Amino acid sequence: MVFGQVVIGPPGSGKTTYCNGMSQFLRLIGRKVAVINLDPANDALPYECAINIEDLVKLSDVMMEHSLGPNGGLVYCMDYLEKNIDWLESKLKPLLKDHYLLFDFPGQVELFFLHSNAKNVIMKLIKKLNLRLTAIHLVDAHLCSDPGKYVSSLLLSLSTMLHLELPHINVLSKIDLIESYGKLAFNLDFYTDVQDLSYLQHHLDQDPRSAKYRKLTKELCEVVEDYSLVNFSTLDIQDKESVGNLVKLIDKSNGYIFASIDASAVEFSKIAIRQVDWDYYRYPFIHTCLWWYGVVLPQKCFRVW
Numbered sequence: 001m002v003f004g005q006v007v008i009g010p011p012g013s014g015k016t017t018y019c020n021g022m023s024q025f026l027r028l029i030g031r032k033v034a035v036i037n038l039d040p041a042n043d044a045l046p047y048e049c050a051i052n053i054e055d056l057v058k059l060s061d062v063m064m065e066h067s068l069g070p071n072g073g074l075v076y077c078m079d080y081l082e083k084n085i086d087w088l089e090s091k092l093k094p095l096l097k098d099h100y101l102l103f104d105f106p107g108q109v110e111l112f113f114l115h116s117n118a119k120n121v122i123m124k125l126i127k128k129l130n131l132r133l134t135a136i137h138l139v140d141a142h143l144c145s146d147p148g149k150y151v152s153s154l155l156l157s158l159s160t161m162l163h164l165e166l167p168h169i170n171v172l173s174k175i176d177l178i179e180s181y182g183k184l185a186f187n188l189d190f191y192t193d194v195q196d197l198s199y200l201q202h203h204l205d206q207d208p209r210s211a212k213y214r215k216l217t218k219e220l221c222e223v224v225e226d227y228s229l230v231n232f233s234t235l236d237i238q239d240k241e242s243v244g245n246l247v248k249l250i251d252k253s254n255g256y257i258f259a260s261i262d263a264s265a266v267e268f269s270k271i272a273i274r275q276v277d278w279d280y281y282r283y284p285f286i287h288t289c290l291w292w293y294g295v296v297l298p299q300k301c302f303r304v305w
């Protein structure tokens with residue numbers, strides 16, 4: 001069985017940075033990682049990629065040849081990838097023996113809740129190559145600072161989950177910057193747990209511009225609450241604990257923690273309900289410090305501690 005992550009989310013939410021940081025973290029806890037760039041507009045890659053969609057199709061060529069803009073061009077590239085899925089399969093096959101896969105996708109969100117090409121690519125790979133993939137949906141944490149934008153991010157997360165039908169983890173990325181957007185109206189738990197959105201409606205009512213959409217917002221929040229599917233984890237890609245906690249969640253969701261266990265269904269369920277700390281603590285602390293000081297900082301110097 002091969003495990004991995006499909007990294008998606010709106011433009012600029014941190015997908016490529018995530019693939020870079022996550023691949024370094026996973027390597028340092030002992031996994032062999034292959035990053036696959038499926039974003040044909042990714043021209044400056046911070047990581048070394050094992051497979052690059054640019055070797056199959058180039059966005060600039062598509063835009064020129066078919067007189068398309070960047071968005072139409074990207075839809076075309078995903079259609080082209082779907083039609084040429086054999087190319088991707090043949091490139092992936094040599095990696096399947098011992099690699100953990102990270103797929104870096106484009107930021108055009110309509111590819112993941114409207115069009116079926118990206119979903120078909122993922123589903124074909126899962127079926128043919130027996131992959132176990134979790135969708136990591138990154139949403140920029142600054143959206144929490146505006147109630148209207150937060151409701152949009154809830155709807156986007158919900159429609160993406162329903163469309164992709166994969167094990168799915170929504171993540172508020174760049175959480176280290178959240179305080180720079182001013183004081184939040186509620187505690188961070190309120191935004192991550194998505195438990196009672198009626199408080200949000202009261203907050204929206206205080207803004208005369210939003211008050212006129214009161215009924216619409218109420219109905220939309222009720223849709224999100226009725227499904228009861230959306231919540232968020234948080235991530236600061238520079239913080240080893242933040243990345244480690246997310247890895248534990250992902251390992252549970254795609255079944256990585258069960259991979260080498262040969263036990264009864266009862267044993268499996270015991271593992272499924274308990275906290276998963278085994279992988280993180282199996283490796284010495286110094287290891288992750290080395291990752292932090294030696295690998296991430298020289299490339300991405302967000303903050304010094």
Ligand SMILES: Nc1nc2c(ncn2[C@@H]2O[C@H](COP(=O)(O)OP(=O)(O)OP(=O)(O)O)[C@@H](O)[C@H]2O)c(=O)[nH]1
Binds near residue numbers: 012016017175
């Ligand atoms: N402070 C902070 N900045 C981050 C973090 N993650 C990403 N960034 C920054 O956010 C910006 C966008 O990151 P990218 O990784 O290019 O985002 P993307 O989602 O791949 O963007 P597209 O591929 O264009 O959709 C970059 O300047 C990153 O350095 C984070 O955890 N904290």
Ligand SMILES: [Mg+2]
Binds near residue numbers: 015016017039042105
């Ligand atoms: Mg990117």
